[in-house]
Amino acid sequence: MDVSDLKKNIKLLIDGQPWVVTEFQFVKPGKGQGLYKCKIKNMLSGSVIDRTWRSGEKLEAANVESRTMQYLYNDGTQYTFMDNLNYEQVEIQTDIIGDDRNFLMDNLEVEVLFFNNRAVGVTVPSHVVMTVTECEPGIKGDTATGATKGATVETGYSLQVPLFIKEGEKLKIDTRTGAYIERVNE
Amino acid sequence: MADHRLAVWDAALDAVRSYLRGAGLLEVSTPFIVPAVAVEPFIEPVVVGAGADRHFVITSPELAMKRLVCRHHHDVFQIAHVRRAGERSDRHREEFHLVEWYRVGATLGTLQADVAALCRRVAAAVAGVQGRTTPPEPRWETHRFFDLLETTTGVDLRGADDPGTLLQSLRSAAGLSGDTVAAADLGVSQLARWTECFSLWSDQHLDAWLRDRPGVAVHLEAFPPALAALAQVDRRAAPAFAHRFESHLGGIEVANGYLELRDAEEQRRRFERVNALRERHGLETLPLDEAFLADLEHPGLPSCVGVALGLDRLVMLAAGAHRLDDIDPLG
Numbered sequence: 001m002d003v004s005d006l007k008k009n010i011k012l013l014i015d016g017q018p019w020v021v022t023e024f025q026f027v028k029p030g031k032g033q034g035l036y037k038c039k040i041k042n043m044l045s046g047s048v049i050d051r052t053w054r055s056g057e058k059l060e061a062a063n064v065e066s067r068t069m070q071y072l073y074n075d076g077t078q079y080t081f082m083d084n085l086n087y088e089q090v091e092i093q094t095d096i097i098g099d100d101r102n103f104l105m106d107n108l109e110v111e112v113l114f115f116n117n118r119a120v121g122v123t124v125p126s127h128v129v130m131t132v133t134e135c136e137p138g139i140k141g142d143t144a145t146g147a148t149k150g151a152t153v154e155t156g157y158s159l160q161v162p163l164f165i166k167e168g169e170k171l172k173i174d175t176r177t178g179a180y181i182e183r184v185n186e
Numbered sequence: 187m188a189d190h191r192l193a194v195w196d197a198a199l200d201a202v203r204s205y206l207r208g209a210g211l212l213e214v215s216t217p218f219i220v221p222a223v224a225v226e227p228f229i230e231p232v233v234v235g236a237g238a239d240r241h242f243v244i245t246s247p248e249l250a251m252k253r254l255v256c257r258h259h260h261d262v263f264q265i266a267h268v269r270r271a272g273e274r275s276d277r278h279r280e281e282f283h284l285v286e287w288y289r290v291g292a293t294l295g296t297l298q299a300d301v302a303a304l305c306r307r308v309a310a311a312v313a314g315v316q317g318r319t320t321p322p323e324p325r326w327e328t329h330r331f332f333d334l335l336e337t338t339t340g341v342d343l344r345g346a347d348d349p350g351t352l353l354q355s356l357r358s359a360a361g362l363s364g365d366t367v368a369a370a371d372l373g374v375s376q377l378a379r380w381t382e383c384f385s386l387w388s389d390q391h392l393d394a395w396l397r398d399r400p401g402v403a404v405h406l407e408a409f410p411p412a413l414a415a416l417a418q419v420d421r422r423a424a425p426a427f428a429h430r431f432e433s434h435l436g437g438i439e440v441a442n443g444y445l446e447l448r449d450a451e452e453q454r455r456r457f458e459r460v461n462a463l464r465e466r467h468g469l470e471t472l473p474l475d476e477a478f479l480a481d482l483e484h485p486g487l488p489s490c491v492g493v494a495l496g497l498d499r500l501v502m503l504a505a506g507a508h509r510l511d512d513i514d515p516l517g
Contacts, residue, residue, distance in 0.1 A: 026278060028278065029384065030439055030442050031227075031413070031415055032385035033228050033382050033384075033385040034228055035385055051361065055467075056468065
Protein backbone atom coordinates (compact mmCIF):
# COMPACT_ATOMS: atom_id res chain seq x y z
CA MET A 1 0.00 0.00 0.00
CA ASP A 2 1.18 3.50 -0.81
CA VAL A 3 1.32 6.28 1.81
CA SER A 4 -1.30 8.15 -0.18
CA ASP A 5 -3.74 5.44 0.98
CA LEU A 6 -3.27 6.60 4.59
CA LYS A 7 -6.37 7.85 6.37
CA LYS A 8 -8.10 7.50 9.72
CA ASN A 9 -8.97 3.95 10.82
CA ILE A 10 -6.70 2.26 8.34
CA LYS A 11 -4.88 -0.77 9.84
CA LEU A 12 -1.12 -1.02 9.32
CA LEU A 13 1.43 -3.76 9.93
CA ILE A 14 4.60 -2.30 11.52
CA ASP A 15 7.33 -4.60 12.90
CA GLY A 16 4.86 -7.48 12.99
CA GLN A 17 2.30 -5.58 15.08
CA PRO A 18 -1.11 -4.25 14.00
CA TRP A 19 -1.61 -0.48 14.38
CA VAL A 20 -4.63 1.66 13.57
CA VAL A 21 -4.41 5.31 12.45
CA THR A 22 -6.35 7.44 14.94
CA GLU A 23 -5.34 10.89 13.72
CA PHE A 24 -4.11 11.99 10.35
CA GLN A 25 -2.73 15.24 8.96
CA PHE A 26 -1.46 15.76 5.40
CA VAL A 27 1.07 18.54 4.91
CA LYS A 28 2.63 19.41 1.57
CA PRO A 29 4.24 22.41 -0.01
CA GLY A 30 3.02 22.72 -3.64
CA LYS A 31 6.21 21.34 -5.13
CA GLY A 32 7.54 19.54 -2.09
CA GLN A 33 7.36 16.06 -0.67
CA GLY A 34 4.11 15.28 1.12
CA LEU A 35 4.28 14.50 4.83
CA TYR A 36 1.67 12.28 6.47
CA LYS A 37 1.70 13.09 10.19
CA CYS A 38 -0.27 10.50 12.13
CA LYS A 39 -1.11 9.24 15.58
CA ILE A 40 -1.23 5.45 15.54
CA LYS A 41 -2.54 3.06 18.18
CA ASN A 42 -1.21 -0.46 18.74
CA MET A 43 -4.25 -2.73 18.50
CA LEU A 44 -2.77 -5.26 20.90
CA SER A 45 -1.19 -3.10 23.62
CA GLY A 46 -3.29 0.05 23.17
CA SER A 47 -0.27 2.37 23.24
CA VAL A 48 -0.45 5.48 21.03
CA ILE A 49 2.53 7.07 19.29
CA ASP A 50 3.23 9.80 16.72
CA ARG A 51 4.51 8.66 13.37
CA THR A 52 5.32 10.58 10.18
CA TRP A 53 5.60 9.15 6.70
CA ARG A 54 6.85 10.80 3.49
CA SER A 55 5.40 10.69 -0.03
CA GLY A 56 6.82 7.77 -1.91
CA GLU A 57 7.09 5.47 1.12
CA LYS A 58 5.35 2.13 1.15
CA LEU A 59 3.23 0.60 3.89
CA GLU A 60 1.84 -2.82 4.69
CA ALA A 61 -1.77 -3.36 5.59
CA ALA A 62 -2.40 -5.42 8.73
CA ASN A 63 -4.64 -8.42 8.35
CA VAL A 64 -7.04 -7.33 11.07
CA GLU A 65 -10.74 -7.98 11.38
CA SER A 66 -13.33 -7.33 14.05
CA ARG A 67 -16.26 -9.74 14.28
CA THR A 68 -19.34 -9.67 16.48
CA MET A 69 -19.61 -12.94 18.41
CA GLN A 70 -21.68 -14.40 21.22
CA TYR A 71 -20.21 -15.80 24.43
CA LEU A 72 -21.23 -19.44 25.02
CA TYR A 73 -19.27 -21.01 27.92
CA ASN A 74 -15.84 -21.58 29.39
CA ASP A 75 -13.94 -24.53 30.81
CA GLY A 76 -11.67 -22.51 33.07
CA THR A 77 -8.80 -22.04 30.60
CA GLN A 78 -10.64 -21.34 27.39
CA TYR A 79 -13.68 -19.22 26.58
CA THR A 80 -15.84 -20.23 23.63
CA PHE A 81 -17.58 -17.70 21.37
CA MET A 82 -19.86 -18.21 18.39
CA ASP A 83 -20.27 -16.14 15.25
CA ASN A 84 -24.05 -15.76 14.75
CA LEU A 85 -23.65 -15.35 11.00
CA ASN A 86 -21.89 -18.59 10.21
CA TYR A 87 -22.10 -20.47 13.56
CA GLU A 88 -18.33 -20.80 13.59
CA GLN A 89 -16.94 -21.27 17.12
CA VAL A 90 -13.71 -19.81 18.41
CA GLU A 91 -11.79 -20.60 21.62
CA ILE A 92 -9.92 -17.79 23.30
CA GLN A 93 -7.46 -18.21 26.19
CA THR A 94 -8.18 -16.72 29.59
CA ASP A 95 -5.13 -14.44 29.52
CA ILE A 96 -6.40 -12.74 26.36
CA ILE A 97 -9.83 -12.16 27.94
CA GLY A 98 -8.29 -10.74 31.10
CA ASP A 99 -10.55 -9.01 33.63
CA ASP A 100 -13.37 -8.87 31.12
CA ARG A 101 -14.16 -12.47 32.05
CA ASN A 102 -16.01 -10.98 35.03
CA PHE A 103 -18.65 -9.61 32.65
CA LEU A 104 -19.12 -12.55 30.31
CA MET A 105 -22.76 -13.40 30.84
CA ASP A 106 -24.40 -16.19 28.85
CA ASN A 107 -24.95 -15.10 25.25
CA LEU A 108 -23.34 -11.68 25.75
CA GLU A 109 -22.45 -10.08 22.39
CA VAL A 110 -18.84 -8.96 22.15
CA GLU A 111 -16.41 -7.75 19.47
CA VAL A 112 -13.56 -10.16 18.83
CA LEU A 113 -10.41 -8.81 17.19
CA PHE A 114 -8.67 -11.19 14.78
CA PHE A 115 -5.08 -10.57 13.66
CA ASN A 116 -3.79 -12.90 10.94
CA ASN A 117 -6.92 -14.97 11.60
CA ARG A 118 -6.08 -15.53 15.26
CA ALA A 119 -8.24 -14.06 18.01
CA VAL A 120 -6.10 -11.54 19.89
CA GLY A 121 -8.58 -9.44 21.84
CA VAL A 122 -12.14 -9.12 23.04
CA THR A 123 -14.14 -5.93 23.62
CA VAL A 124 -17.19 -6.19 25.88
CA PRO A 125 -19.97 -3.57 25.91
CA SER A 126 -19.26 -0.51 28.07
CA HIS A 127 -21.82 -1.68 30.63
CA VAL A 128 -23.73 -4.88 31.40
CA VAL A 129 -26.81 -5.73 33.49
CA MET A 130 -26.34 -8.73 35.79
CA THR A 131 -28.29 -10.44 38.55
CA VAL A 132 -27.13 -10.50 42.17
CA THR A 133 -26.69 -14.10 43.25
CA GLU A 134 -25.39 -13.49 46.75
CA CYS A 135 -25.30 -10.65 49.25
CA GLU A 136 -26.35 -9.76 52.81
CA PRO A 137 -30.00 -8.72 53.25
CA GLY A 138 -30.94 -5.28 52.06
CA ILE A 139 -31.55 -2.58 54.70
CA LYS A 140 -34.87 -0.99 53.99
CA GLY A 141 -34.82 2.74 53.50
CA ASP A 142 -31.08 3.30 53.94
CA THR A 143 -30.43 5.09 50.65
CA ALA A 144 -28.83 8.14 52.18
CA THR A 145 -25.56 6.81 53.61
CA GLY A 146 -22.57 6.04 51.41
CA ALA A 147 -22.00 2.77 53.17
CA THR A 148 -21.62 -0.26 50.91
CA LYS A 149 -21.50 -4.01 51.18
CA GLY A 150 -20.15 -6.84 49.10
CA ALA A 151 -22.28 -8.63 46.48
CA THR A 152 -21.68 -11.38 43.96
CA VAL A 153 -23.27 -11.47 40.52
CA GLU A 154 -24.06 -14.30 38.14
CA THR A 155 -20.57 -14.57 36.66
CA GLY A 156 -19.02 -14.97 40.11
CA TYR A 157 -17.74 -11.42 40.07
CA SER A 158 -17.81 -9.55 43.39
CA LEU A 159 -18.25 -5.82 43.80
CA GLN A 160 -19.36 -3.20 46.31
CA VAL A 161 -23.01 -2.15 46.15
CA PRO A 162 -25.31 0.15 48.22
CA LEU A 163 -26.85 -1.38 51.35
CA PHE A 164 -30.40 -1.55 49.93
CA ILE A 165 -29.51 -4.07 47.22
CA LYS A 166 -31.09 -7.54 47.62
CA GLU A 167 -30.39 -10.93 46.11
CA GLY A 168 -32.17 -11.43 42.77
CA GLU A 169 -32.04 -7.76 41.83
CA LYS A 170 -30.40 -6.60 38.61
CA LEU A 171 -27.43 -4.22 38.59
CA LYS A 172 -25.97 -2.08 35.83
CA ILE A 173 -22.17 -2.37 35.98
CA ASP A 174 -19.51 -0.26 34.24
CA THR A 175 -17.20 -2.76 32.53
CA ARG A 176 -14.34 -0.28 32.26
CA THR A 177 -14.09 0.30 36.02
CA GLY A 178 -15.96 -2.75 37.30
CA ALA A 179 -18.09 -0.46 39.46
CA TYR A 180 -21.80 -0.45 40.30
CA ILE A 181 -23.72 2.18 38.31
CA GLU A 182 -27.33 1.73 39.36
CA ARG A 183 -30.07 -0.75 40.16
CA VAL A 184 -32.21 -1.74 37.20
CA ASN A 185 -35.94 -2.19 37.77
CA GLU A 186 -37.76 -4.39 35.34
CA MET B 187 -26.29 33.00 8.79
CA ALA B 188 -26.64 33.91 5.12
CA ASP B 189 -24.87 31.65 2.65
CA HIS B 190 -22.76 33.88 0.42
CA ARG B 191 -20.75 31.16 -1.26
CA LEU B 192 -22.08 31.69 -4.78
CA ALA B 193 -21.60 35.45 -4.55
CA VAL B 194 -18.12 34.98 -3.04
CA TRP B 195 -16.91 32.91 -6.00
CA ASP B 196 -18.53 35.22 -8.51
CA ALA B 197 -16.82 38.22 -6.89
CA ALA B 198 -13.44 36.49 -6.72
CA LEU B 199 -13.49 35.32 -10.34
CA ASP B 200 -14.56 38.79 -11.45
CA ALA B 201 -11.82 40.47 -9.41
CA VAL B 202 -9.17 38.18 -10.93
CA ARG B 203 -10.31 38.85 -14.48
CA SER B 204 -10.71 42.55 -13.91
CA TYR B 205 -7.21 42.93 -12.43
CA LEU B 206 -5.36 40.85 -15.03
CA ARG B 207 -7.27 42.23 -18.02
CA GLY B 208 -6.71 45.69 -16.61
CA ALA B 209 -2.99 44.93 -16.68
CA GLY B 210 -3.20 44.10 -20.38
CA LEU B 211 -3.19 40.31 -20.25
CA LEU B 212 -5.39 38.22 -22.54
CA GLU B 213 -7.46 35.42 -21.04
CA VAL B 214 -6.76 32.02 -22.62
CA SER B 215 -8.21 28.55 -22.28
CA THR B 216 -5.99 25.51 -22.89
CA PRO B 217 -6.67 21.73 -22.87
CA PHE B 218 -7.73 19.97 -19.69
CA ILE B 219 -6.67 16.47 -20.73
CA VAL B 220 -3.24 16.21 -22.35
CA PRO B 221 -0.80 13.58 -23.66
CA ALA B 222 1.84 14.66 -21.11
CA VAL B 223 2.15 16.85 -18.03
CA ALA B 224 5.18 18.58 -16.49
CA VAL B 225 7.19 15.88 -14.70
CA GLU B 226 7.45 16.77 -11.00
CA PRO B 227 8.78 14.70 -8.09
CA PHE B 228 5.64 14.53 -5.99
CA ILE B 229 2.77 15.76 -8.10
CA GLU B 230 0.62 12.91 -9.38
CA PRO B 231 -1.58 13.37 -12.42
CA VAL B 232 -4.85 11.52 -12.86
CA VAL B 233 -4.56 9.08 -15.76
CA VAL B 234 -7.27 8.94 -18.40
CA GLY B 235 -7.45 6.09 -20.90
CA ALA B 236 -4.84 3.43 -21.47
CA GLY B 237 -2.21 2.20 -23.92
CA ALA B 238 -1.81 4.41 -26.97
CA ASP B 239 -4.72 6.56 -25.72
CA ARG B 240 -3.19 7.18 -22.32
CA HIS B 241 -3.68 10.84 -21.36
CA PHE B 242 -3.54 12.91 -18.17
CA VAL B 243 -5.65 15.55 -16.48
CA ILE B 244 -3.52 18.71 -16.20
CA THR B 245 -1.77 19.38 -12.89
CA SER B 246 -1.21 22.94 -14.08
CA PRO B 247 -1.74 24.72 -17.43
CA GLU B 248 1.95 25.67 -17.52
CA LEU B 249 3.21 23.80 -20.55
CA ALA B 250 0.36 24.82 -22.87
CA MET B 251 0.53 28.43 -21.75
CA LYS B 252 4.26 28.57 -22.35
CA ARG B 253 3.64 27.20 -25.84
CA LEU B 254 1.23 30.08 -26.40
CA VAL B 255 3.88 32.55 -25.26
CA CYS B 256 6.42 30.88 -27.59
CA ARG B 257 4.09 31.33 -30.56
CA HIS B 258 2.33 34.62 -29.79
CA HIS B 259 4.66 36.64 -27.53
CA HIS B 260 1.73 38.04 -25.59
CA ASP B 261 0.99 38.29 -21.86
CA VAL B 262 -1.67 35.73 -21.02
CA PHE B 263 -3.67 34.44 -18.05
CA GLN B 264 -5.97 31.53 -17.31
CA ILE B 265 -8.24 30.38 -14.52
CA ALA B 266 -7.74 26.63 -14.83
CA HIS B 267 -9.28 23.57 -13.23
CA VAL B 268 -6.39 21.29 -12.29
CA ARG B 269 -6.17 17.97 -10.51
CA ARG B 270 -3.44 16.46 -8.32
CA ALA B 271 -4.08 12.91 -7.18
CA GLY B 272 -3.82 11.97 -3.51
CA GLU B 273 -3.75 15.52 -2.11
CA ARG B 274 -6.48 16.00 0.48
CA SER B 275 -6.53 18.02 3.70
CA ASP B 276 -8.19 21.17 5.05
CA ARG B 277 -5.99 23.11 2.60
CA HIS B 278 -5.78 20.58 -0.21
CA ARG B 279 -8.32 19.24 -2.62
CA GLU B 280 -7.54 16.95 -5.48
CA GLU B 281 -9.28 19.30 -7.89
CA PHE B 282 -8.76 23.02 -7.49
CA HIS B 283 -8.35 26.28 -9.45
CA LEU B 284 -5.01 27.75 -10.46
CA VAL B 285 -4.84 31.32 -11.72
CA GLU B 286 -1.77 31.25 -13.91
CA TRP B 287 -0.29 34.20 -15.81
CA TYR B 288 2.80 35.04 -17.87
CA ARG B 289 4.43 38.40 -18.56
CA VAL B 290 6.89 38.70 -21.45
CA GLY B 291 10.04 40.67 -20.67
CA ALA B 292 9.07 41.29 -17.05
CA THR B 293 10.80 40.54 -13.74
CA LEU B 294 9.82 38.41 -10.76
CA GLY B 295 9.31 41.64 -8.84
CA THR B 296 6.44 42.53 -11.19
CA LEU B 297 4.80 39.16 -10.52
CA GLN B 298 5.24 39.58 -6.79
CA ALA B 299 3.47 42.93 -7.04
CA ASP B 300 0.73 41.24 -9.11
CA VAL B 301 0.24 38.59 -6.43
CA ALA B 302 -0.07 41.21 -3.68
CA ALA B 303 -2.48 43.29 -5.76
CA LEU B 304 -4.59 40.30 -6.72
CA CYS B 305 -4.86 39.21 -3.09
CA ARG B 306 -5.98 42.71 -2.14
CA ARG B 307 -8.55 42.90 -4.95
CA VAL B 308 -10.03 39.50 -4.17
CA ALA B 309 -10.12 40.23 -0.43
CA ALA B 310 -11.99 43.49 -1.05
CA ALA B 311 -14.44 41.93 -3.51
CA VAL B 312 -15.25 39.00 -1.22
CA ALA B 313 -15.64 41.19 1.85
CA GLY B 314 -17.99 43.36 -0.19
CA VAL B 315 -20.44 40.58 -1.01
CA GLN B 316 -20.31 39.28 2.55
CA GLY B 317 -21.25 42.70 3.84
CA ARG B 318 -17.99 43.05 5.80
CA THR B 319 -15.50 45.91 5.65
CA THR B 320 -12.34 44.99 3.78
CA PRO B 321 -9.84 43.61 6.29
CA PRO B 322 -6.50 45.47 6.51
CA GLU B 323 -4.00 44.46 3.86
CA PRO B 324 -1.03 42.41 5.10
CA ARG B 325 2.44 43.90 4.92
CA TRP B 326 4.25 42.04 2.11
CA GLU B 327 7.90 41.22 2.75
CA THR B 328 10.45 39.59 0.46
CA HIS B 329 12.93 37.14 1.96
CA ARG B 330 15.70 35.14 0.34
CA PHE B 331 15.53 31.38 0.95
CA PHE B 332 18.99 30.87 2.46
CA ASP B 333 18.60 33.94 4.69
CA LEU B 334 15.35 32.64 6.13
CA LEU B 335 16.76 29.15 6.43
CA GLU B 336 19.62 30.53 8.53
CA THR B 337 17.33 32.76 10.60
CA THR B 338 15.04 29.86 11.50
CA THR B 339 17.59 27.04 11.92
CA GLY B 340 20.97 28.72 12.41
CA VAL B 341 22.31 26.70 9.49
CA ASP B 342 24.00 28.39 6.50
CA LEU B 343 23.50 26.37 3.32
CA ARG B 344 24.54 29.07 0.84
CA GLY B 345 26.48 27.43 -1.99
CA ALA B 346 26.04 23.96 -0.47
CA ASP B 347 25.50 21.08 -2.90
CA ASP B 348 23.66 19.05 -0.30
CA PRO B 349 21.48 19.91 2.71
CA GLY B 350 23.67 17.60 4.79
CA THR B 351 23.38 17.86 8.57
CA LEU B 352 20.31 20.11 8.43
CA LEU B 353 18.40 17.33 6.69
CA GLN B 354 19.62 14.91 9.39
CA SER B 355 18.36 17.09 12.23
CA LEU B 356 15.04 17.79 10.50
CA ARG B 357 14.58 14.05 10.02
CA SER B 358 15.38 13.35 13.69
CA ALA B 359 12.87 15.95 14.78
CA ALA B 360 10.22 14.21 12.68
CA GLY B 361 11.20 10.76 13.90
CA LEU B 362 12.24 9.76 10.41
CA SER B 363 15.15 7.54 9.53
CA GLY B 364 17.72 8.03 6.79
CA ASP B 365 17.56 7.94 3.02
CA THR B 366 14.70 5.82 1.81
CA VAL B 367 15.93 6.26 -1.75
CA ALA B 368 19.37 4.96 -2.67
CA ALA B 369 20.53 6.83 -5.75
CA ALA B 370 23.68 6.25 -7.74
CA ASP B 371 23.10 9.45 -9.74
CA LEU B 372 24.26 12.50 -7.76
CA GLY B 373 21.75 14.83 -9.43
CA VAL B 374 18.88 12.56 -8.51
CA SER B 375 20.12 12.13 -4.97
CA GLN B 376 20.52 15.88 -4.48
CA LEU B 377 17.05 16.55 -5.88
CA ALA B 378 15.59 13.98 -3.47
CA ARG B 379 17.44 15.36 -0.45
CA TRP B 380 16.71 19.05 -1.11
CA THR B 381 13.04 18.27 -1.80
CA GLU B 382 12.72 16.35 1.45
CA CYS B 383 14.66 19.05 3.33
CA PHE B 384 12.36 21.75 1.97
CA SER B 385 9.22 19.86 3.00
CA LEU B 386 10.48 19.12 6.51
CA TRP B 387 11.78 22.70 6.95
CA SER B 388 8.47 24.15 5.78
CA ASP B 389 6.57 22.00 8.26
CA GLN B 390 8.91 22.44 11.23
CA HIS B 391 10.13 26.02 10.82
CA LEU B 392 8.56 28.10 8.03
CA ASP B 393 4.97 27.53 9.15
CA ALA B 394 5.78 28.51 12.74
CA TRP B 395 7.78 31.57 11.60
CA LEU B 396 4.82 32.71 9.48
CA ARG B 397 2.36 32.04 12.32
CA ASP B 398 4.44 34.27 14.59
CA ARG B 399 3.90 37.11 12.10
CA PRO B 400 0.19 37.64 11.65
CA GLY B 401 -0.37 40.65 9.40
CA VAL B 402 2.76 39.83 7.39
CA ALA B 403 2.73 38.07 4.01
CA VAL B 404 5.94 36.76 2.46
CA HIS B 405 7.47 36.24 -0.98
CA LEU B 406 10.20 33.68 -0.42
CA GLU B 407 12.71 33.94 -3.28
CA ALA B 408 16.14 32.82 -4.54
CA PHE B 409 15.62 29.08 -4.06
CA PRO B 410 18.41 26.46 -3.93
CA PRO B 411 19.43 25.51 -7.51
CA ALA B 412 18.31 21.89 -6.98
CA LEU B 413 14.75 23.13 -6.39
CA ALA B 414 14.58 25.23 -9.56
CA ALA B 415 11.91 23.03 -11.21
CA LEU B 416 11.06 24.92 -14.44
CA ALA B 417 12.88 28.14 -13.48
CA GLN B 418 16.22 29.54 -14.60
CA VAL B 419 19.23 29.13 -12.35
CA ASP B 420 21.82 31.88 -11.90
CA ARG B 421 25.06 29.94 -11.59
CA ARG B 422 27.33 32.98 -11.81
CA ALA B 423 25.94 34.44 -8.60
CA ALA B 424 27.53 33.55 -5.26
CA PRO B 425 25.72 31.66 -3.95
CA ALA B 426 24.02 30.19 -7.02
CA PHE B 427 20.24 30.36 -6.82
CA ALA B 428 17.07 29.57 -8.77
CA HIS B 429 14.88 32.42 -10.03
CA ARG B 430 11.85 31.10 -8.21
CA PHE B 431 9.59 32.51 -5.52
CA GLU B 432 6.71 31.29 -3.38
CA SER B 433 4.13 33.60 -1.82
CA HIS B 434 2.67 32.87 1.60
CA LEU B 435 -0.46 34.65 2.86
CA GLY B 436 -2.25 33.98 6.15
CA GLY B 437 0.43 31.39 6.87
CA ILE B 438 -0.30 29.30 3.79
CA GLU B 439 1.35 28.94 0.41
CA VAL B 440 -0.73 30.62 -2.28
CA ALA B 441 1.56 31.15 -5.28
CA ASN B 442 4.68 29.84 -7.01
CA GLY B 443 6.50 31.82 -9.72
CA TYR B 444 9.50 31.48 -12.05
CA LEU B 445 11.76 33.33 -14.38
CA GLU B 446 10.97 30.70 -16.98
CA LEU B 447 13.63 28.28 -18.20
CA ARG B 448 14.17 28.76 -21.97
CA ASP B 449 16.80 26.10 -22.67
CA ALA B 450 15.07 23.07 -24.20
CA GLU B 451 17.95 20.67 -23.57
CA GLU B 452 18.25 21.68 -19.91
CA GLN B 453 14.47 21.34 -19.54
CA ARG B 454 14.56 17.84 -21.02
CA ARG B 455 17.45 16.88 -18.67
CA ARG B 456 15.50 18.12 -15.67
CA PHE B 457 12.36 16.16 -16.62
CA GLU B 458 14.48 13.02 -17.07
CA ARG B 459 16.16 13.53 -13.69
CA VAL B 460 12.79 13.87 -12.01
CA ASN B 461 11.62 10.68 -13.71
CA ALA B 462 14.69 8.88 -12.37
CA LEU B 463 13.81 10.11 -8.88
CA ARG B 464 10.20 9.00 -9.30
CA GLU B 465 11.32 5.55 -10.43
CA ARG B 466 13.49 5.12 -7.32
CA HIS B 467 10.49 6.01 -5.16
CA GLY B 468 8.42 3.38 -6.94
CA LEU B 469 6.30 6.10 -8.57
CA GLU B 470 5.23 5.89 -12.21
CA THR B 471 7.59 7.58 -14.66
CA LEU B 472 5.77 10.03 -16.91
CA PRO B 473 6.06 10.72 -20.65
CA LEU B 474 7.69 14.01 -21.62
CA ASP B 475 5.68 16.70 -23.38
CA GLU B 476 7.49 16.59 -26.72
CA ALA B 477 5.27 19.30 -28.25
CA PHE B 478 6.29 21.66 -25.43
CA LEU B 479 9.99 20.78 -25.76
CA ALA B 480 9.76 21.28 -29.53
CA ASP B 481 8.25 24.78 -29.15
CA LEU B 482 10.90 25.60 -26.54
CA GLU B 483 13.49 24.67 -29.16
CA HIS B 484 11.78 26.48 -32.00
CA PRO B 485 10.29 29.14 -32.14
CA GLY B 486 11.59 29.34 -28.56
CA LEU B 487 10.34 31.06 -25.42
CA PRO B 488 10.98 34.80 -25.09
CA SER B 489 12.35 35.98 -21.76
CA CYS B 490 9.32 35.86 -19.49
CA VAL B 491 8.10 35.28 -15.95
CA GLY B 492 5.15 33.15 -14.91
CA VAL B 493 3.25 32.44 -11.73
CA ALA B 494 0.49 30.09 -10.55
CA LEU B 495 -1.78 31.11 -7.68
CA GLY B 496 -4.13 28.79 -5.76
CA LEU B 497 -7.45 30.57 -6.12
CA ASP B 498 -9.39 28.31 -3.74
CA ARG B 499 -6.97 29.10 -0.91
CA LEU B 500 -7.13 32.82 -1.68
CA VAL B 501 -10.93 32.73 -1.64
CA MET B 502 -10.86 30.77 1.62
CA LEU B 503 -8.62 33.39 3.25
CA ALA B 504 -10.64 36.27 1.82
CA ALA B 505 -13.90 34.78 3.10
CA GLY B 506 -12.48 34.27 6.57
CA ALA B 507 -12.84 30.47 6.32
CA HIS B 508 -10.37 27.85 7.56
CA ARG B 509 -11.04 24.92 5.29
CA LEU B 510 -11.43 24.69 1.54
CA ASP B 511 -14.62 22.69 2.10
CA ASP B 512 -16.17 25.75 3.80
CA ILE B 513 -16.14 27.86 0.63
CA ASP B 514 -17.46 25.13 -1.64
CA PRO B 515 -21.02 26.06 -2.71
CA LEU B 516 -21.69 22.33 -3.12
CA GLY B 517 -20.13 21.54 0.25
